[in-house]
Amino acid sequence: MSHETCRYEFPEGKRYNTFVGYFKRKYGERLQKIVLDAGFTCPNRDGKVGRGGCTYCDNAAFHPSYSTACKSLHQQLDEGIGFHKVRYRTTEHYLAYFQSYSNTYAPLEKLKQLYSEALSHPQVVGIVIGTRPDCVDEEKLDYLQELAKDHVVIVEYGIESCYDETLKRINRGHDFETARRAVEMTAERGIDVGVHFILGLPGESRQMMLDSCELINRLPIRSVKFHQLQIVKGTRMEQEYAEKPEDFERFSLDEYIDFFVDMLERLRPDLSIERFIGEVPPRFVNETPWGLIRNVEILRLLDKRLEERETWQGRDFK
C-alpha cells in the first residue's frame, strides 16, 4: 500500500491506528483480552442512580459463554485462554477484562481482592476495567495508579454520547461533564484510558456524530471504541425504535463504512481505534441489516475504502 499522500506512519501498513498495533508497539507483543464476569452490578440498575438501566442494555448480549459469575475468575481465565488459543496460537500473555456491568462499583477492599485474584493468574499481565464514569473516585484511582506501576492497567469508560440530551434519552444517568472529569482524573495518574461510544443513538444526526469527534479529540485518552447501534431484543430501545423509527439514523453497511471513514478523518491520529463495529450475536438483535458478514471482512472493507478515498485517520484533524 502506498502512503505517499498519508501524513502519518501507522503501524501494520494501515491508514489508521489499530489497538493491536498499539500493544505491539508498547509491550512488544499481542495481548489478548479475556472477558470476565466478576459479579458486579450497576448503579443504573440497582436504584443508586436509576432503575431499569440504559435503554439499550442487555448485558447477556455482550459477553461470551465462558464468562459467568458462577465460575471463579481463574476458571473463567483458563477457559477464555483455551478459547482464544485456537485462533491466536502464539499469544502468551493476557489481560483480564472486567467487562460485565460496572467493574469499579464496589468498596475498594472488594476491588483489591478481585483485581489481585485476576493478576495472580500466571499468564495474566494486566487488567482492563470497564466501568461507568460515575463509579470512580480519588481513592480507587490512587489504588489503580499503584497497580499500574507493575502491571498493564487500562480503564475503559462507557461514555456512549457527547450530547447530554442523548444521554438523558437513553437513561444513562450521567452527563458528558461527569465522563470528562473521570477521564481526566484517571489520565492525570498516568493510567491508560479507553472510551466507548455508540453511533446511531436516537435523536443524533450524522452531523452531530461527526461533530462529536472534536470533543473526543480533547479527551486525554489512549484508545476509543465505537459501535453502530444494535437494537437488542426485549430492551426499551426496541420499543422506542418501533414507535419512532424516524428518530434513528440507520446505516447500510456501505454507508457505515463511508461514515466511519469521515469519523476517522476527524479523529486525532494518535488515538488507537480499538473497534468500530458492534459484535452482538445475531440471536440477540431485532434485525441484521448487514446480513451475517464476519468482522474480519468489515475490517477489510474499511481498509479498502480508506485506500479508494486516499485518506487516513486525522487527515482533517486540526
Ligand code: SF4
Ligand atoms: S451502565 Fe452499563 S451495565 Fe449499567 S445499565 Fe448501562 S449499559 Fe447496562
